[in-house]
Amino acid sequence: MRFGKRNLARAGVVAGGIGLSLVATMGGAQAYTADGKDPSAAGCGADARTVHSATVKNSNITWGTIELRYSLKCHTAWARFTLDHTQYACGNAAAGEDCERAYIVRNNDGRKYSCTITKGQKQCYTPMVYDKGLTSYAAASADSSAGGTAYVRTASY
Numbered sequence: 001m002r003f004g005k006r007n008l009a010r011a012g013v014v015a016g017g018i019g020l021s022l023v024a025t026m027g028g029a030q031a032y033t034a035d036g037k038d039p040s041a042a043g044c045g046a047d048a049r050t051v052h053s054a055t056v057k058n059s060n061i062t063w064g065t066i067e068l069r070y071s072l073k074c075h076t077a078w079a080r081f082t083l084d085h086t087q088y089a090c091g092n093a094a095a096g097e098d099c100e101r102a103y104i105v106r107n108n109d110g111r112k113y114s115c116t117i118t119k120g121q122k123q124c125y126t127p128m129v130y131d132k133g134l135t136s137y138a139a140a141s142a143d144s145s146a147g148g149t150a151y152v153r154t155a156s157y
Helices: 005-011
Strands: 013-016 019-022 024-026 029-031 049-057 062-071 076-083 100-106 112-117 123-125 136-144 148-153
Touching: 049 076, 049 136, 049 148, 062 100, 062 136, 062 148, 076 112, 076 136, 100 123, 112 123
Parallel strands: none
Antiparallel strands: 013 019, 024 029, 049 062, 062 076, 076 100, 076 123, 100 112, 100 136, 136 148
16 A cells, blocks of 8 residues: 555644654544643744734733744744733632633644643743644633633634
8 A cells, every 4th residue: 555645644644843743633632742842841932933912901900911922943832921910829719819821722623731820920831732734822811809800812823
């Protein structure tokens, strides 16, 4: 049996920016080798740029900025959420004080990773999703007993 490019694609092997990226189906979402990796540790942060951003706010309060970061070298995307203040005590959603979170979501299969800004921090960034020929978006959720809640997402890239 001859294994051409079309058959390789059907078998789940995709040529990517980091050599060959193995594709596995897991509960509807595909897993590429770059999925879930730390962008800094993988060396993808060096050429990263913010392709979309949005202010995380509602009618009562502004929390900060959510960014969709992209590395052309690695063909990966991730979210970075930066607060305008240092995170105070959080973690009690029932009392209206859940910790702020960022999410990266790959549109084609819904693969999603998140990070949490914990007490004393101002920023977090998510693990990466492989994004060559695909699109993803960044989102943030914020919660405050004094200010209410917000869920904001960027445009896709």
